[in-house]
Amino acid sequence: MVASHTWHPGTGRIESRWPVPVPLEADELLSTWLVRVALSQGCDPLVLTGELWPKWRVWTLDLDRGVATERLRILERMSGIDMSALDAASLRIIAIALGTTVPGDVAVIPWILALGSRNRQRHGGLQYCPQCFGTDNSPFYRLQWRLAWHSCCRVHGAALLDRCCHCTAPIEPHRLSPPQSLLSVCSSCGYDLRACHTMAADAGPLAFQITADDVVRCxxxxxxxxxxxxxxxxxxxxxxxxxxxxxxxxxxxxxxxxxxxxxxxxxxxxxxxxxxxxxxxxxxxxxxxxxxxxxxxxxxxxxxxxxxxxxxxxxxxxxxxxxxxxxxxxxxxxxxxxxxxxxxxxxxxxxxxxxxxxxxxxxxxxxxxxxxxxx
Ligand SMILES: [Zn+2]
Ligand SMILES: [Zn+2]
Structure with a gap:
């Protein structure tokens, strides 16, 4: 069965150079997929990206704004996933549709949640739905959880969360490291975010979200x-x-x-x-x-x-x-x-x-x- 998707279809089985191949799920966000790849190999995300792109301090930047072609080619070779599929998992194409070019050095891009990075620490910029995590085989972050007009999960009719419900820390999956293997875990306190309670989504913001998604697609x-x-x-x-x-x-x-x-x-x-x-x-x-x-x-x-x-x-x-x-x-x-x-x-x-x-x-x-x- 092909998973339904809004932004990109993900990949099926892949031939990867890594010991454990990690296909891209439908609508999965590029940077957090890389974290999933690292944890699946039993390695720290910092180590994986250091091997892929030496001297590039990936986790102090916003990787999801898009990756340059030569770096994407390296990722394609290692992961076995086509460059165009990897690019579609970034926010680059959506930002262009919104009329925004995505330079790496601007702090805030309209309609894209800002990470507020300081070294590897972040102040926000990523949302999640505990119920979505609960239905995933391997919990993963959706691309739309970085979009500023998204505040609800359409699938579960729930309001999205942007902090750990246990320790209120912002969501920073890139700071997880082995033996942790689940992305649904809070990197600050270790709480499993699948257990967080969510409120029902309000009709107003959900209606705006659905309309705005349609405007991007159409x-x-x-x-x-x-x-x-x-x-x-x-x-x-x-x-x-x-x-x-x-x-x-x-x-x-x-x-x-x-x-x-x-x-x-x-x-x-x-x-x-x-x-x-x-x-x-x-x-x-x-x-x-x-x-x-x-x-x-x-x-x-x-x-x-x-x-x-x-x-x-x-x-x-x-x-x-x-x-x-x-x-x-x-x-x-x-x-x-x-x-x-x-x-x-x-x-x-x-x-x-x-x-x-x-x-x-x-x-x-x-x-x-x-x-x-x-x-
Ligand atoms: Zn959900
Ligand atoms: Zn926490």
Missing amino acids: GYGKYGEFTLATAEWFFLSRYFLMLVRVAVRNSSCNLAGCLAMLGADILGMRPAVTGLGFELLPVGERAVLLAATGKLLAAGPRHLLESAQASSLRSATLRQGLPNLPAHIRDIVDALPNQSRSRKANSKTGEIAPLPRKVVTRIWARLQRKMRRIS
């Missing part, structure tokens, strides 16, 4: 009636994420009211404890942001324009000082008044009165024609 996504290329769709989603975080920090502002009108639960959210970038946030904090972002995307551009008008937003509020805005947002921002406009502000509150509905409809009709030319 090469396009929707915003209202418009079709956006994958990179544009993720650019728009990232813009909404930013907007939600701004609104949550000041939940009494007009922007918060506008986003709440579109279905985002701004009042029910708390600002991130650390204020870190999205890719560095704990899974629970990302999940609520993703749910709100999903609402804004689903509302579409016309409702955004209407609620921006009804909330008396100025163009600067939606622009947020950004040099580049998503195409469909740019047009909505241009349709909103800026401070120098002649529309009269309320002398007490300084707010601009909302436009009558028929004026909004007229603006919308004009924007629609403009947006069609873009998409």
Whole structure:
């Protein structure tokens, strides 16, 4: 039976130069597969990679951003697994689809969880589902557990975890060493993560995750009636994420009211404890942001324009000082008044009165024609 997969099919039986061949499982993540290979040979991951690539300090880097061709060729020769299959187990192809090149030296890549590496120690960047581990013959990490829009396991309808439930350490399988042979074990305290309890996944973040996965696979996504290329769709989603975080920090502002009108639960959210970038946030904090972002995307551009008008937003509020805005947002921002406009502000509150509905409809009709030319 061929295992079902989302990102790559893995490999069947392989002829390897290593004593114990370790086929790549469907959707398995490259770096953690290498750990599995090392432990299966009864060797430390550091020793294995030192033999493969002397002088390359693999575990201080993010190997899953992609491996250069000459190094991949060495891995192909030793493992007996085709280079293209190994490359497909990295995040390189997905990052390109998102419109991101993957240089090795940038700390954070949009939509890819950041490891926050310091030497071989990490602060996060990897998630897991205990129930998935429980059904694996040899527990392995999935590629999608490194994607920042993933906060749930679709198979088990469970919220993902990003720490050991026993000692709260981040997940660092590359620090396991023999005689340990299972990747499901916490490298800090030795607890078997299969025994961790998970909560049921919330519908909001799961819906966003499913949509975003589809956008990567199909090469396009929707915003209202418009079709956006994958990179544009993720650019728009990232813009909404930013907007939600701004609104949550000041939940009494007009922007918060506008986003709440579109279905985002701004009042029910708390600002991130650390204020870190999205890719560095704990899974629970990302999940609520993703749910709100999903609402804004689903509302579409016309409702955004209407609620921006009804909330008396100025163009600067939606622009947020950004040099580049998503195409469909740019047009909505241009349709909103800026401070120098002649529309009269309320002398007490300084707010601009909302436009009558028929004026909004007229603006919308004009924007629609403009947006069609873009998409
Ligand atoms: Zn699962
Ligand atoms: Zn632990």
